Amino acid sequence: xxxxxxxxxxxxxxxxxxxxxxxxxxxxxxxxxxxxxxxxxxxxxxxxxxxxxxxxxxxxxxxxxxxxxxxxxxxxxxxxxxxxxxxx
Amino acid sequence: xxxxxxxxxxxxxxxxxxxxxxxxxxxxxxxxxxxxxxxxxxxxxxxxxxxxxxxxxxxxxxxxxxxxxxxxxxxxxxxxxxxxxxxx
Numbered sequence: 001x002x003x004x005x006x007x008x009x010x011x012x013x014x015x016x017x018x019x020x021x022x023x024x025x026x027x028x029x030x031x032x033x034x035x036x037x038x039x040x041x042x043x044x045x046x047x048x049x050x051x052x053x054x055x056x057x058x059x060x061x062x063x064x065x066x067x068x069x070x071x072x073x074x075x076x077x078x079x080x081x082x083x084x085x086x087x088x
Numbered sequence: 089x090x091x092x093x094x095x096x097x098x099x100x101x102x103x104x105x106x107x108x109x110x111x112x113x114x115x116x117x118x119x120x121x122x123x124x125x126x127x128x129x130x131x132x133x134x135x136x137x138x139x140x141x142x143x144x145x146x147x148x149x150x151x152x153x154x155x156x157x158x159x160x161x162x163x164x165x166x167x168x169x170x171x172x173x174x175x176x
Contacts, residue, residue: 010150016163020149060146061108061167062098075104076167079149 010058017055019081020064024053027071027078042070098146105143107169108152112141115159115166130158 012020028038035053039046044066051057052067059067061075068075100108116126123141127134132154139145140155147155149163156163 010148010154012149012153016149016153058148058150060098060148061100061104061152062146064149065100065104066098074167074169076164076169079162079164079167081162081164 012058014055015081016079020059020078021053021055023078023080024067024071027073028053031071033071038067038070042066100146102143103169104167108147108166109141109143111166111168112155112159115161116141119159121159126155126158130154 028035031038033041035049036046039049042049044063048057049067052059052063057063064078065075068078116123119126121129123137124134127137130137132151136145137155140147140151145151152166153163156166
């Protein structure tokens with residue numbers, strides 16, 4: 001069973017992207033950080049952070065962790081559906 | 089503040105990779121699936137699934153979700169440190 005689709009061509013579900021979006025914004029706002037301040041703190045570009053927060057990115061584990069560390073939450077928290085621990 | 093490092097060059101922490109490794113194996117074994125069976129079920133290559141389970145991959149959110157769906161767990165569960173919900 002070869003001929004698999006490269007994972008880079010897949011997209012996360014809308015549900016998971018919506019959870020990440022909501023949790024990321026909640027954690028950022030709980031820290032009273034602007035997207036720009038979070039970008040500086042995580043050494044990512046401001047527009048990239050914005051696109052992740054809008055649920056437009058198939059982020060890597062390392063990016064998810066970088067954002068979590070910058071926000072003082074766990075990577076798993078950012079993926080919790082229903083808001084989880086990252087809720088403000 | 090431009091000149092950021094592309095996120096593709098970052099690696100997840102050893103701690104996070106170890107958690108993913110442990111949770112993935114526990115969830116797979118709880119389902120009594122071989123790595124090969126999980127690979128078939130998730131439409132990923134067998135050797136790729138093995139490398140993710142060894143904590144060698146900076147997986148994307150979509151790959152994390154694909155594996156979680158195939159195992160009947162939540163993506164967040166696979167990142168829980170200390171074993172979390174994915175523990176067998």
